Amino acid sequence: MPIKTEIITIGDEILQGQIVDSNSAWIAQQLLLLNIAVVHIATVADREDAIIDAFEQAKQRADIILVTGGLGPTKDDITKRTAANYFGTNLVRDELVLEHVRGIFAQRKRAMPAINQMQADVFQNGEVLFNELGTAPGLWYTHEDKSFVFMPGVPYEMKHIMSQHVLPKLASVADQGHIVNIYILTAGIGESHLAESIQDIEADMPDYIRIAYLPKLGMVRLRLTGVSNDAEALRAEMQVFANNIKARTNEYFVTFGDVDLEGAILPLMHSKNYTLATAESCTGGTIASRITAIPGAGHVFKGSVVSYTNEIKQKMLSVSKHDLEMYGAVSEQVVSAMATGALKSFDVDFALATSGFAGPDGGTKDTPVGTIWIALATKTTVITRLFHFQNDRNINIERTSTQCFLLLWQELRNLGC
Amino acid sequence: MPIKTEIITIGDEILQGQIVDSNSAWIAQQLLLLNIAVVHIATVADREDAIIDAFEQAKQRADIILVTGGLGPTKDDITKRTAANYFGTNLVRDELVLEHVRGIFAQRKRAMPAINQMQADVFQNGEVLFNELGTAPGLWYTHEDKSFVFMPGVPYEMKHIMSQHVLPKLASVADQGHIVNIYILTAGIGESHLAESIQDIEADMPDYIRIAYLPKLGMVRLRLTGVSNDAEALRAEMQVFANNIKARTNEYFVTFGDVDLEGAILPLMHSKNYTLATAESCTGGTIASRITAIPGAGHVFKGSVVSYTNEIKQKMLSVSKHDLEMYGAVSEQVVSAMATGALKSFDVDFALATSGFAGPDGGTKDTPVGTIWIALATKTTVITRLFHFQNDRNINIERTSTQCFLLLWQELRNLGC
Numbered sequence: 001m002p003i004k005t006e007i008i009t010i011g012d013e014i015l016q017g018q019i020v021d022s023n024s025a026w027i028a029q030q031l032l033l034l035n036i037a038v039v040h041i042a043t044v045a046d047r048e049d050a051i052i053d054a055f056e057q058a059k060q061r062a063d064i065i066l067v068t069g070g071l072g073p074t075k076d077d078i079t080k081r082t083a084a085n086y087f088g089t090n091l092v093r094d095e096l097v098l099e100h101v102r103g104i105f106a107q108r109k110r111a112m113p114a115i116n117q118m119q120a121d122v123f124q125n126g127e128v129l130f131n132e133l134g135t136a137p138g139l140w141y142t143h144e145d146k147s148f149v150f151m152p153g154v155p156y157e158m159k160h161i162m163s164q165h166v167l168p169k170l171a172s173v174a175d176q177g178h179i180v181n182i183y184i185l186t187a188g189i190g191e192s193h194l195a196e197s198i199q200d201i202e203a204d205m206p207d208y209i210r211i212a213y214l215p216k217l218g219m220v221r222l223r224l225t226g227v228s229n230d231a232e233a234l235r236a237e238m239q240v241f242a243n244n245i246k247a248r249t250n251e252y253f254v255t256f257g258d259v260d261l262e263g264a265i266l267p268l269m270h271s272k273n274y275t276l277a278t279a280e281s282c283t284g285g286t287i288a289s290r291i292t293a294i295p296g297a298g299h300v301f302k303g304s305v306v307s308y309t310n311e312i313k314q315k316m317l318s319v320s321k322h323d324l325e326m327y328g329a330v331s332e333q334v335v336s337a338m339a340t341g342a343l344k345s346f347d348v349d350f351a352l353a354t355s356g357f358a359g360p361d362g363g364t365k366d367t368p369v370g371t372i373w374i375a376l377a378t379k380t381t382v383i384t385r386l387f388h389f390q391n392d393r394n395i396n397i398e399r400t401s402t403q404c405f406l407l408l409w410q411e412l413r414n415l416g417c
Numbered sequence: 418m419p420i421k422t423e424i425i426t427i428g429d430e431i432l433q434g435q436i437v438d439s440n441s442a443w444i445a446q447q448l449l450l451l452n453i454a455v456v457h458i459a460t461v462a463d464r465e466d467a468i469i470d471a472f473e474q475a476k477q478r479a480d481i482i483l484v485t486g487g488l489g490p491t492k493d494d495i496t497k498r499t500a501a502n503y504f505g506t507n508l509v510r511d512e513l514v515l516e517h518v519r520g521i522f523a524q525r526k527r528a529m530p531a532i533n534q535m536q537a538d539v540f541q542n543g544e545v546l547f548n549e550l551g552t553a554p555g556l557w558y559t560h561e562d563k564s565f566v567f568m569p570g571v572p573y574e575m576k577h578i579m580s581q582h583v584l585p586k587l588a589s590v591a592d593q594g595h596i597v598n599i600y601i602l603t604a605g606i607g608e609s610h611l612a613e614s615i616q617d618i619e620a621d622m623p624d625y626i627r628i629a630y631l632p633k634l635g636m637v638r639l640r641l642t643g644v645s646n647d648a649e650a651l652r653a654e655m656q657v658f659a660n661n662i663k664a665r666t667n668e669y670f671v672t673f674g675d676v677d678l679e680g681a682i683l684p685l686m687h688s689k690n691y692t693l694a695t696a697e698s699c700t701g702g703t704i705a706s707r708i709t710a711i712p713g714a715g716h717v718f719k720g721s722v723v724s725y726t727n728e729i730k731q732k733m734l735s736v737s738k739h740d741l742e743m744y745g746a747v748s749e750q751v752v753s754a755m756a757t758g759a760l761k762s763f764d765v766d767f768a769l770a771t772s773g774f775a776g777p778d779g780g781t782k783d784t785p786v787g788t789i790w791i792a793l794a795t796k797t798t799v800i801t802r803l804f805h806f807q808n809d810r811n812i813n814i815e816r817t818s819t820q821c822f823l824l825l826w827q828e829l830r831n832l833g834c
Contacts, residue, residue, distance in 0.1 A: 013631050015455045017445030018640070020437060024460070028434030038432045039467070041460035043441070050456070057474065074612040074630050113613035135609070154632070156808050192552070195491040196530035213491050214430050215571070223435070278723075284709025285702030288723045292701025293811055295777050297725070304723035305733070306695075306705045312720045312763065316733065346729065360712050390550075391573050394710055 003036050003173065006062035008054050009043045010069040010079050011153060023068050023158055030162060034171050035179035035227065036064075046070055051082045059146050064170070069153035071136040073115045079150060080139075084123060087143045091121040094128055094137070101135045129165040133157050138165060178231035182242045184222040187261055187406050189252040191215045194222075201244045209238055217395075218402035219254075219261060254409060261405035262290050268417050269300045269350075277346035278304040278404075279317050279338040279353040281329065282372060287352060287401045302346045307338070317341030317353075330355050330367050332375075332384050339377035350411075351377045352404045356387075358396045372400050376407045383407060420453050420590065423479035425471050426460045427486040427496050428570060440485050440575055447579060451588050452596035452644065453481075463487055468499045476563050481587070486570035488553040490532045496567060497556075501540060504560045508538040511545055511554070518552045546582040550574050555582060595648035599659045601639040604678055604823050606669040608632045611639075618661045626655055634812075635819035636671075636678060671826060678822035679707050685834050686717045686767075693825075694763035695721040696734050696755040698746065699773040699789060704818045719763045724755070734758030734770075747772050747784050749792075749801050756794035767828075768794045769821045773804075775813045789817050793824050800824060 007027055013019045021043060028038045039061050044050040051070075058065045070079030084091050098120035105112040119135045122128050129138030129151070136152040138161035149166055151158045186194060191213050195202075202211055208228065214221040224242060228234040246253045255264040269276060278287045288304035291297050305316045310329055313319040318341040319334055327333040338353035356372025363369035370389040375382055385407060389396045424444055430436045438460060445455045457478050461467040468487075475482045487496030501508050515537035522529040536552045539545050546555030546568070553569040555578035566583055568575045603611060608630050612619075619628055625645065631638040641659060645651040663670045672681040686693060695704045705721035708714050722733045727746055730736040735758040736751055744750040755770035773789025780786035787806040792799055802824060806813045 012629055013640075014442065015445055015458065016449050016629075017442040017447075017455075018629075018631050018638075020439045020442045021458075022437045025431065025434040025437045028432055030434075032433050038434075039462065041432065041438075043458035045456065072630065073609045110607075110610065113609050115613055115616075116609050156812055190527075192490045192530050192533050193527065196532055199532075212430055212433075212435075213489065214435050221435075223430075280702075280705075283706075284714070284718075285697075285705030285721055285723065286709075288702030289700075289706045289814075292703075292723070292725070293814070295810055297701070298779075301701075301725050303725045303729045303733075304702055304721070306702065306709070306721035306723070308709070308715050308718050308720045316720075316722070316762070345733070362715075393712055395573055397706075397710070 003064060003170075004039045004062045005031055005036055005064045005066060006058040007038060007041045008058060008065060008067045009041070009153070010046060010051060010067065011043070012046050014043045015045055023153065023155055026155070026159060027066060027162060030167055031170070032179065032181075034167070036170060046078055048078065048082045048085075051079065052086050055083075055086055055148070059144070062146070064147045064149065066166070067148060067150045068158055071119075071150060071152045073113070073119055073135070080121065083141070083148065083150065087123065087141055087148075089126070089141070090124045092124045093117070094120050094122045097122065097128060097130075097137050100130070104135055129161050131157055131161055132164070133160045140166075140169075178228060178234070180226045180228070180231055180235045180238060181258070182224045182235070182238050182256065183258040184224075184242055184245055184249075184256055185219060185254040185259060185261070185264060186222065186249050186252045187219045187254050187409060189220065189249065191220050194220050194249065194252070198245050198248050201241060201248065205241055209241065216260070217399050218406055221258070223258075251413070260290075261402065261409055263294055265405060265409055265412065266291065266294055266297060266300050268412060270296070272417060274300065274350060275302055275346075275348040276300050276408075277302045277342045277348045277351045279342035279351060280304055280306045281308065281313070281338070281354055282356040282358045283354045283397050283400050283404075284308070286397050287354070287404055290401055302348050305342060305345070313338060316345065318344065328364075328367065330357060330371055330373060332373055332386070335373035335375040336377070336382045336384055339375035339382055343377040343379070349379060350408060352408060353377070354400055354404060356396075356400065358393045358400075360393060370396060372396065374400060374404050374407060376404070376411055378411065383411065420481060420587075421456045421479045422448055422453055422481045422483060423475040424455055424458045425475060425482060425484045426458070426570070427463060427468060427484065428460070429463050431460045432462055440570065440572055443572070443576060444483060444579060447584055448587070449596065449598075451584065452594060453587060463495055465495065465499045468496065469503050472500075472503055472565070476561070479563070481564045481566065483583070484565060484567045485575055488536070488567060488569045490530070490536055490552070497538065500558070500565065500567065504540065504558055504565075506543070506558070507541045509541045510534070511537050511539045514539065514545060514547075514554050517547070521552055546578050548574055548578055549581070550577045557583075557586075594644050594646045595651070597643050597645070597648055597652045597655060598675070599641045599652075599655050599673065600675040601641075601659055601662055601666075601673055602636060602671040602676060602678070602681060603639065603666050603669045604636045604671050604826060606637065606666065608637050611637050611666065611669070615662050615665050618658060618665065622658055626658065633677070634816050635823055638675070640675075668830070677707075678819065678826055680711055682822060682826055682829065683708065683711055683714060683717050685829060687713070689834060691717065691767060692719055692763075692765040693717050694719050694759045694765045694768045695821075696759035696768060696770040697721055697723045698725065698730070698755070698771055699775045700771045700814050700817050700821075701725070703814050704769060704771070704821055707818055719765050722759060722762070730755060733762065735761065745781075745784065747774060747788055747790060749790055749803070752790040752792040753794070753799045753801055756792035756799055760794040760796070766796065767825060769825060770794070771817055771821065773813075773817065775810045775817075777810060787813060789813065791817060791821050791824060793821070793828055795828065800828065
């Protein structure tokens with residue numbers, strides 16, 4: 001029987017929308033690599049009855065229940081004592097953990113508050129998952145043949161305990177056959193059109209290969225997933241379908257792989273020794289930060305000028321005063337000049353530029369909020385695009401950035417990459 | 418009886434960690450403003466049995482069940498027909514919606530795929546929540562005295578339907594007393610120390626005022642929450658506690674309000690007519706993008722140079738070749754020169770600079786990955802800080818950015834802001 005897991009996140013701050021639960025996605029990704037399914041994710045309040053109900057329901061669905069949150073030293077963190085009551089066990093102080101917690105405070109040259117002693121309390125007859133990075137240890141407790149694993153909600157501490165302790169234990173019990181995923185990144189085609197165009201390929205797939213559509217602003221990723229004891233044969237079979245989809249989607253196909261556009265662009269540019277820079281007005285550095293989030297970005301990316309004033313556009317990007325006065329900062333002329341200015345200043349092969357009103361303020365009668373120009377300069381040409389977005393500031397910024405990557409991608413394709 | 422809501426997110430892509438569920442946090446925030454509690458959030462698979470179980474359990478906990486996802490036109494989207502079976506109703510084609518879906522394709526000058534016709538199928542005897550921004554309408558259906566609300570998973574479409582249709586309906590039925598929240602942003606003090614230092618203030622609070630600790634890299638936000646029919650009296654009572662916390666936390670207190678450090682810094686700088694620029698190496702534009710994510714950033718922020726090469730550091734930030742060769746790009750000398758260079762180039766009052774090895778590549782024996790220098794230049798001084806981070810690339814970048822904001826904040830405080 002395949003192992004089933006459930007993730008329970010405890011915390012009012014998530015139910016009140018203060019925090020986005022990114023832990024669950026990370027945990028699910030790691031488990032997927034071991035071919036362990038997450039069958040349910042639940043978020044519940046810092047309240048005893050809610051926590052106990054969640055434990056009860058999770059036991060019906062899953063074999064292993066991964067619980068994050070509520071292990072802090074403050075009063076609103078009640079996970080540990082609620083669980084101890086539910087399991088019918090006691091909390092006992094662990095001297096090794098206490099020593100470690102004291103050591104952390106000593107290292108930071110701070111006195112340890114008395115309430116932190118409680119962080120060394122662990123389940124009697126449970127297992128301690130040592131937390132080298134923080135004061136709240138992970139805990140593993142088996143209750144009525146179900147395993148409950150408790151971890152702090154702080155993402156990097158949770159990730160550390162998962163990687164060091166939980167995943168190795170799970171890997172040793174998981175014997176789940178092999179899971180094979182093939183990702184196909186497309187850009188510039190909507191989900192429905194994509195689905196329609198590959199309808200027959202999808203219909204031909206056997207039951208044990210599933211397809212998922214993962215749309216994101218301007219991109220759709222497809223994921224083919226199969227499970228088999230013969231991973232190699234399965235992968236070969238799946239790759240045939242993937243190749244058919246690649247052929248069918250043609251100019252919308254970007255790459256095989258679980259990456260975003262920028263993650264596909266950078267290695268391609270690197271392989272051609274192409275270099276890149278950006279000149280960003282309305283995107284305010286978001287394009288640069290998406291590029292530099294990728295390890296090894298420095299092989300391709302030389303830098304960016306974020307120009308939030310006309311003076312900076314003139315000084316650092318050589319945009320002419322005439323163009324700024326005649327056409328305004330949000331115009332085809334200025335965004336083109338920004339791109340060619342960046343091309344020269346950074347001495348690169350490709351430069352992207354953005355200028356627009358991301359909102360909610362700004363804009364004029366002729367150029368309302370949501371009007372955004374982008375440009376791509378190469379050594380031989382400048383290509384521009386105009387968009388009228390109608391969303392909030394941050395979505396407009398994100399969409400504009402993606403459109404820049406799409407424009408760059410298309411141009412790289414045109415150049416035969 | 419206060420209205421209780423539950424959020425159900427349907428989609429394998431979330432259980433497999435492909436997507437972080439940010440919709441739930443947004444929905445919860447909006448409901449909080451109406452003082453409507455979210456008692457549970459569940460994520461379930463695109464599978465009929467899982468969806469039906471989730472509906473059953475949600476009915477036990479909540480009066481209104483908000484469901485997102487699985488309304489797309491593709492085969493993996495089964496929410497609508499599963500729900501129709503569960504409710505014992507039929508799906509009927511809605512001509513108005515069909516017209517609208519056709520119109521969207523016409524506007525984009527594309528033919529409508531046949532599968533999109535199904536997006537006009539709605540529950541017989543249900544209510545249609547018109548989706549002006551997309552092809553999947555929202556749906557409202559009352560089943561055994563519980564309201565089920567279905568919305569697409571695409572965030573901006575969901576937000577639109579919530580804002581235009583769902584929240585107004587909920588506001589008219591919610592008569593929940595008033596909720597009062599007071600937020601207190603602290604920076605530079607850990608959660609435990611903070612908790613210990615305000616222990617007695619917390620103990621003095623009545624039961625109807627709750628405190629939550631919301632830690633984030635380098636910051637802890639506190640939220641006091643109370644509910645009463647007399648909001649004004651409650652707010653006054655809560656503000657006394659908040660002021661006591663402010664006095665107690667002293668130099669760690671940043672501001673009252675539900676903001677991040679950068680959200681506190683910008684209006685403060687604006688009120689003094691201070692200007693800001695950044696020179697970013699390892700943070701790659703992240704500081705600039707966090708600043709420009711805030712509406713009105715342009716009043717304070719003039720721009721950034723993202724300098725990913727030594728040549729750009731020399732050319733745009735006037736870092737000397739000598740310093741780069743003698744001390745290396747990741748050094749106190751170079752980060753100081755970057756900050757003063759940005760101060761001059763952008764002609765601003767404050768300039769932040771970063772230089773470090775964010776990882777996983779790079780670094781030297783003396784300057785390993787995780788070594789990060791930051792600097793703040795003002796017209797009279799340059800302040801530097803050195804960090805040794807041990808996390809992954811993106812966390813190192815995020816932490817470095819926050820430390821820059823903290824340094825700037827502390828300097829603004831020293832200057833009497």
